Structures are given as structure tokens and as C-alpha cells.
Amino acid sequence: MAALNREDKRDQKDEDKAGSSRRLVTQSPSERREQTSRNADNTDDRASSTSTSSSKGKGRSKSKPTGAEVIRPKPVDDASAPAAPSVLRVETLTGYGAAKDWALGLKADIADYLGGELAWSQMSTRLLLSGPPGTGKTTFARALCNTLQVPLVVTSVSTWLQGEYLHDVLDRMADTFAEARRQAPCILFIDEIDGIGQRAPASRSYSDYWNACVNKLLELLDGAIKTDGVIVVGATNRPGEIDEAIRRSGRLETHIEIPRPDIPTLAGILAHHLGSDLDAVTASDTQIGGQP
Known part of the structure; x- marks a missing residue:
């Protein structure tokens, strides 16, 4: 289709040039100068x-x-290579449970989507990630970026609220989603999404302001649904503080909680960060030349 469109444009330009030449030939010298x-x-x-x-x-x-930051994925040539764990990926994470399963399922779905076997609307591309502080929600987003090999657009509600007036805040929100559409396929990561709050009754102070923010986010999430290639991940420590409409079907409908790590999970996290140094750390005094 693109090739046919280019040919049509070339044909149109040739006709315009020919018509212009014919007009100049039939015009008098004074008419040509005026033209x-x-x-x-x-x-x-x-x-x-x-x-x-x-x-x-x-x-x-x-x-x-917009205040959003665009992070490019780190290339992973061979997932089975010994150096691969140095690149943060979902496959190398420990203790993420259902969130890891969701990410790996999405990776398989994207392969089917690119192959024309699956429509974007049939994929699970909206996630609300919750958990106590320090459980690795932001780490998960960065790892997902490398696993899917797509850009990561990072923002937060506090970044949106840096706008001086309400219309500035709403513009920042809209511009962030527009940036995600320009980067598609990509991941839009919204940190501390509970900051958007809940819609309040009209009798409450500043209800117009906060209701406008919530309604704008609802509108943008619905708009993103219609755009292939935009994966939206929201992170929060307080999922109960988010308006229920944001979590309904078609928006951030999938909610996964990341718990605090247990002992086996902590061991896996340490192994991931230590990498090749793990053997030296766990070696006994005897193995490194100490006294038995």
C-alpha cells in the first residue's frame, strides 16, 4: 500500500508539472511574469x-x-549465555510469583501478536502492581522492558501534579500517554498511582480538582485500550486508595500483589546480585586457605 501511494504521488506530481508547462507555453510573456x-x-x-x-x-x-523518562531496553543476544543474567530481565527475578507469570505470558502473546496470530485486544496488557515499599515494583518494570525488548516510559502521579494549575496537570497526563503512543510498542509505567486518589462528593473541599484528575485518567486509560502497542503498568503501596473505576475491566483490571520476600526468596535475590561472586562469598575458611 505504501508503494502504491508513492507511485500515485509521483504520477500526480508529473501531471501537475505537465499542466504547468502547458499553461506557460500558451501564456503571453506578461502573463507568465505575473504567474x-x-x-x-x-x-x-x-x-x-x-x-x-x-x-x-x-x-x-x-x-x-511531560516529565516522563524514556528508558531503552538493553539488548540480550542469547538468553542461555552465561553473561545473560547481568542484564536485568523478568526471567532472572526471584520472588515475583504471579507477576512473573503474567510477564512471561505477555512475552509469548506479543510474539503471537507480531506473527498475526493474536489481536492486541485479546492480550492482557493492563496491570496494577501493589506491595509494601521495597518489594521491587520499579525493578519489575525495568526487567519487563528488557524481557519484552520495548521502551519503558516512566512517570508518576507526583510528576503530573507538578503542574501549576489544573489544566497543566491534565495536559501533563495527556502528553504522557501521547508520548507512550509515539514510542509504541512500549510500556507505560505509572509509579505511586494511588496519588490520583478517589472521586469525592461535591461537598468535599477541592472535589472538583481531584474528580477532574481521576476522570482524565479514566479517559486516557480507555483511549490507550484502543491503541495497539501500549502496555500500562501502575504501581502502588496502597491499592485500596485507588478509585474502583480505575481497576475495572478494560483499565487496570489485573491486580497482582508482590509480598515481602521469605528466606528462599532472599537467597535468590542475593544470588542474582552477587552473580559470579557467590561462590567466593559462600566459600568456607578452609577453601580459601583458613585454618580448619
Whole structure:
């Protein structure tokens, strides 16, 4: 289709050039000079308009930053190679249970999607990840980025709330989702999503402000559903503080809790971080030349 469109454009340009040549041949010298002058004026107007529009666009970009950070995945050439564990991936994580199963299932689904065997709407691409502080929710997002080999767009509710006025906050939210769509396929990671709060009755102070924020997020999540390639992961320490509508089907419908690690999990975490140094750390005094 792209090749046919290019051919159509070339044919149209050839016809326009031919028509212009025919007009110049049949015109008198004075008519040709007048036509050339009009064309030059039109070109100047278009250039001026383009320059003005470009400067306005740059101004908007600088005055309204999203605050989101885009992290590129680290390449993994061979998952079975000894050096592979040095790249943080879901496959190397310990203690993530259902979250790890969800991620590996998504990896398989994306392969089927790219092969044309599965529609994006049939995949589980919305996740609410909860757990106590320090249980590795952000680590999971970075590992998922490397496992899926897609960019990670990182933001947080506190970043959105840095806007001075309500419309600035809502613009930051919308611009973040727009950035995710530009990066697609990608992961949009929203940290501390409980900061968005819950919709409040009109009698409560500042209810209009917080209700507008919640409603905007609901709108954006619904919009992201219609965009292939956007995976949304929200992280929170307090899942009960999130509006129920955000967690309903079609939005962050899959909720997985990461518990505090037990002893076997802690051993696996230490093994992951120590890597090749593990044997030296666990060696006895006798093995390293000490007295028996």
C-alpha cells in the first residue's frame, strides 16, 4: 500500500508539472511574469507560516514538559549465555510469583501478536502492581522492558501534579500517554498511582480538582485500550486508595500483589546480585586457605 501511494504521488506530481508547462507555453510573456510573481509570493507566505507554526510548536514543547523518562531496553543476544543474567530481565527475578507469570505470558502473546496470530485486544496488557515499599515494583518494570525488548516510559502521579494549575496537570497526563503512543510498542509505567486518589462528593473541599484528575485518567486509560502497542503498568503501596473505576475491566483490571520476600526468596535475590561472586562469598575458611 505504501508503494502504491508513492507511485500515485509521483504520477500526480508529473501531471501537475505537465499542466504547468502547458499553461506557460500558451501564456503571453506578461502573463507568465505575473504567474511567476504570484507563485513566489505564495512560497514566501507558506515559508513564513511554517516558521511561525514551528516556533509556536517549540514554545509549547518547552513550556509544557511531560516529565516522563524514556528508558531503552538493553539488548540480550542469547538468553542461555552465561553473561545473560547481568542484564536485568523478568526471567532472572526471584520472588515475583504471579507477576512473573503474567510477564512471561505477555512475552509469548506479543510474539503471537507480531506473527498475526493474536489481536492486541485479546492480550492482557493492563496491570496494577501493589506491595509494601521495597518489594521491587520499579525493578519489575525495568526487567519487563528488557524481557519484552520495548521502551519503558516512566512517570508518576507526583510528576503530573507538578503542574501549576489544573489544566497543566491534565495536559501533563495527556502528553504522557501521547508520548507512550509515539514510542509504541512500549510500556507505560505509572509509579505511586494511588496519588490520583478517589472521586469525592461535591461537598468535599477541592472535589472538583481531584474528580477532574481521576476522570482524565479514566479517559486516557480507555483511549490507550484502543491503541495497539501500549502496555500500562501502575504501581502502588496502597491499592485500596485507588478509585474502583480505575481497576475495572478494560483499565487496570489485573491486580497482582508482590509480598515481602521469605528466606528462599532472599537467597535468590542475593544470588542474582552477587552473580559470579557467590561462590567466593559462600566459600568456607578452609577453601580459601583458613585454618580448619
